[in-house]
Amino acid sequence: MKNEQQQNELVAAINEMTEKYSGWERHREASIKYITNKCNEYSQKLDLSPLQVFQALEKKRDYSYPNYYQEANQPNLDGDRVFLFETKSKLLETVQPEQGFICPSCSGVSKSPYNCDCVKEDGKQCGWKSYGLFGTGGDGIKVAIKEGFLEKPVIEEIFLPVAMKHLV
Known part of the structure; x- marks a missing residue:
């Protein structure tokens, strides 16, 4: 009922x-x-x-x-590239941001999960954005934090954390 x-x-x-x-x-x-x-x-x-x-x-x-209200803004929470974390500290413990994030465009390891700061062979910064038109092209992950979701109801798409490469 x-x-x-x-x-x-x-x-x-x-x-x-x-x-x-x-x-x-x-x-x-x-x-x-x-x-x-x-x-x-x-x-x-x-x-x-x-x-x-x-x-x-x-x-x-x-x-x-x-x-x-569309999949781009509220993606499915099922799948091998969607991760739900109880708290932000659990997210950080798992992602280990100090190891970096793999850019789907240049394959370099960026310090940022959202904006590639890698320098390409031509000396220019890659600059790929996880939140841009093509997102991570299916090579990143989506993350949500249960604690605080009501205040920040967002499923974020980020570059694949180096520490989680073995999980996808």
């Missing part, structure tokens, strides 16, 4: 949000389905209620809901 009540609360909140915006009627049904499924998926993986997930995502959203 609790699960049914949670679903009803979630759908009511999503309906209330979508009804506030005109011009998106043809996207409304698909958006409601996507948001509901994504909130349920995240709820199970992050040990939160679906409504808590939705409310956290809504606090972060600052543009149209059909453009915000």
Whole structure:
């Protein structure tokens, strides 16, 4: 019964949000389905209620809901390149940032998980961005931190940490 009540609360909140915006009627049904499924998926993986997930995502959203609610912004939490950490300290312990991150463009080891600082043979900095149009091209990882997810509801894509190379 609790699960049914949670679903009803979630759908009511999503309906209330979508009804506030005109011009998106043809996207409304698909958006409601996507948001509901994504909130349920995240709820199970992050040990939160679906409504808590939705409310956290809504606090972060600052543009149209059909453009915000999509896989690029809320990727699946299943897969061999998605890692959930209980705390930020557990993330840092596993990632070991001092070992560096493998750039998917130049294959060098960058100090940054987001912006390659490697110098190529021509003397120019690589500059590849994990958050750019092509992301990590499937060669990086996605990370989420359970603790604090409600304050920062983000799944980040980063370059593959050298310390985790053996895990993917």
